[in-house]
Amino acid sequence: MLRIAGLTKAYAGRAALRGVDLEIGPGQIVALLGPNGAGKTTLVSIATGLRRPDAGQVWIDGIDALAHSQRVRPRLGLAPQELGFYPTLRVRDNLAFFGRLAGLSRAALRERTLIVTEALDLTDLMDRYAGDLSGGEKRRLHTSLALLNRPRLLFLDEPTTGADVASRNSILAMVRGLVADGCAVCYCTHYLPEVEALGGSVTILEAGRVIASGGLEDIIAAHGGAGVRFRFDGAPPDLAGWTRDGAYLMTSAADPAVTAARAITCMGTAGDRLLAIDILHPTLETAYLALTGRRGTGHADEEEGEDVAAA
Amino acid sequence: MSLRRSLVIARLNALIIAVDPWPMVTLLAMPLVLMAFLEPVDRSLLAGQGYVGVNGSEVAVPGMAVMFAFFWMMFAGTGFFREHGWGTWDRLRASPARPAEIMVGKCLPILVLMLAQMAVLGAAGALLFGLRVRGSMTALVLLVVVFVGALLALAMALVSVCHTLNQTMVATNLGAIVLSGLGGSFAPVALLPAWARAAAPVSPAYWALRGSKAVILDGGGLAQVALPIAVLCAFAAFGVAVTAARFRFGEVKIADT
Numbered sequence: 001m002l003r004i005a006g007l008t009k010a011y012a013g014r015a016a017l018r019g020v021d022l023e024i025g026p027g028q029i030v031a032l033l034g035p036n037g038a039g040k041t042t043l044v045s046i047a048t049g050l051r052r053p054d055a056g057q058v059w060i061d062g063i064d065a066l067a068h069s070q071r072v073r074p075r076l077g078l079a080p081q082e083l084g085f086y087p088t089l090r091v092r093d094n095l096a097f098f099g100r101l102a103g104l105s106r107a108a109l110r111e112r113t114l115i116v117t118e119a120l121d122l123t124d125l126m127d128r129y130a131g132d133l134s135g136g137e138k139r140r141l142h143t144s145l146a147l148l149n150r151p152r153l154l155f156l157d158e159p160t161t162g163a164d165v166a167s168r169n170s171i172l173a174m175v176r177g178l179v180a181d182g183c184a185v186c187y188c189t190h191y192l193p194e195v196e197a198l199g200g201s202v203t204i205l206e207a208g209r210v211i212a213s214g215g216l217e218d219i220i221a222a223h224g225g226a227g228v229r230f231r232f233d234g235a236p237p238d239l240a241g242w243t244r245d246g247a248y249l250m251t252s253a254a255d256p257a258v259t260a261a262r263a264i265t266c267m268g269t270a271g272d273r274l275l276a277i278d279i280l281h282p283t284l285e286t287a288y289l290a291l292t293g294r295r296g297t298g299h300a301d302e303e304e305g306e307d308v309a310a311a
Numbered sequence: 312m313s314l315r316r317s318l319v320i321a322r323l324n325a326l327i328i329a330v331d332p333w334p335m336v337t338l339l340a341m342p343l344v345l346m347a348f349l350e351p352v353d354r355s356l357l358a359g360q361g362y363v364g365v366n367g368s369e370v371a372v373p374g375m376a377v378m379f380a381f382f383w384m385m386f387a388g389t390g391f392f393r394e395h396g397w398g399t400w401d402r403l404r405a406s407p408a409r410p411a412e413i414m415v416g417k418c419l420p421i422l423v424l425m426l427a428q429m430a431v432l433g434a435a436g437a438l439l440f441g442l443r444v445r446g447s448m449t450a451l452v453l454l455v456v457v458f459v460g461a462l463l464a465l466a467m468a469l470v471s472v473c474h475t476l477n478q479t480m481v482a483t484n485l486g487a488i489v490l491s492g493l494g495g496s497f498a499p500v501a502l503l504p505a506w507a508r509a510a511a512p513v514s515p516a517y518w519a520l521r522g523s524k525a526v527i528l529d530g531g532g533l534a535q536v537a538l539p540i541a542v543l544c545a546f547a548a549f550g551v552a553v554t555a556a557r558f559r560f561g562e563v564k565i566a567d568t
Binding site for chain 2: 048049050051052070073074076078080082083084085086087088089093097098100101102103145
């Protein structure tokens with residue numbers, strides 16, 4: 001459904017994408033992971049026709065999307081990272097506008113609106129002004145607008161950011177349903193447990209390059225060894241072979257308990273500021289840690305900043 | 312180019328304006344208030360110029376209608392910046408709508424409202440202030456349509472070159488006051504200082520008011536408004552050319568004031 005080859009893009013001389021390849025088949029979900037500035041949002045922007053690459057190709061449903069962006073747009077759904085709807089209008093009006101813009105007939109609009117609002121728990125909010133919704137409700141409305149045209153290829157860029165647990169579960173259930181219906185989904189996120197819950201494939205970007213790509217289980221098996229993670233009150237100490245990330249200090253280890261005990265003896269007075277010790281079992285997070293040297297976001301209340309996408 | 316998609320976008324933009332009608336009401340009410348102030352002054356000025364059987368509304372009504380038409384340029388501009396602030400601009404661009412369809416859809420409601428404002432102010436001028444058109448109504452309508460089209464094209468040119476909402480608001484508000492004043496909305500151009508009289512033709516207001524005077528006061532027809540209409544068409548062409556050359560759909564505009 002989506003094939004990207006050799007995608008390259010630079011902003012003012014700073015490379016955002018460096019020859020990225022990506023494929024997503026019908027009924028397949030690919031989680032696009034990577035630290036802030038890795039190039040995820042730039043990739044989505046190019047694939048959806050919002051930006052032009054410096055080099056590379058994008059095919060959607062066999063059509064050259066860079067040369068014929070107008071032809072592929074009816075097949076696409078996009079929920080960008082930034083919330084996008086008309087806050088001074090009612091939920092109903094927002095849905096009607098984007099449905100009509102997608103070319104839905106009156107009957108089709110009614111049917112799709114019903115399906116989408118039920119899937120994302122918006123049915124009772126139809127007459128509310130969009131600007132008055134809670135954060136999670138706004139995120140669900142934002143996502144729903146990308147689904148009205150029954151897209152064959154859906155881009156969700158951090159779709160659960162700021163969403164509460166109920167909203168998050170609604171969105172994840174909706175994504176599962178779409179994939180089961182044959183929709184190809186490109187799912188950008190920092191929340192690694194979501195990716196594990198959704199299954200599918202994983203592509204990890206770093207500094208504009210694909211550093212790992214494959215099935216979720218394969219990625220974990222290949223890179224997700226056990227490890228140890230310390231959390232400190234303040235900056236962690238500098239230990240050889242360990243990676244520092246904010247208040248965290250972490251490393252991969254075949255024998256995490258022994259490694260943790262040895263590290264504590266080397267911390268000196270920094271050990272007084274040690275708040276938590278986590279033994280990491282092989283998961284996507286440990287794989288991500290091994291590949292990028294950074295922590296993923298494992299909890300709903302831990303939010304990451306925006307991906308870099310300079311104008 | 313799909314007219315249907317343009318109309319869908321136009322309908323949405325009309326709805327956005329309708330849910331917050333107070334700015335629109337202000338643009339209708341304020342010129343009527345100012346007309347009441349200016350009518351006696353203009354009556355004296357016209358009498359001094361030798362006009363008989365006039366009541367001042369022949370100058371006051373078109374003067375204020377022209378001035379407040381300029382303020383719609385701000386609405387036309389903010390309509391684009393608001394899409395960026397609301398995060399909907401990228402959604403529009405990623406939709407099946409083509410750039411030209413988005414432009415038409417966003418401009419159409421403003422064009423209709425500008426024309427409606429002109430019609431309402433003209434009708435109110437007739438009912439409240441006894442405005443009477445001595446010349447060709449066809450010529451007057453044509454003049455108004457071309458003037459409004461020129462302002463809208465210039466508004467799009469401003470949106471094209473401005474990067475922030477603040478820049479657009481300052482440019483449109485100052486432009487409205489300076490250009491309408493220069494064109495004769497407050498006082499006849501003949502009474503302005505020499506430098507202002509020399510600069511007056513750079514304002515679309517000057518040509519609109521020159522044409523309206525020829526029709527309303529002097530009983531003129533199409534021949535008498537041909538030159539003002541031609542110049543206003545040139546303003547419109549300039550606005551369209553700048554928009555075509557400078558408008559970037561992918562540009563990130565700053566909507567925060």
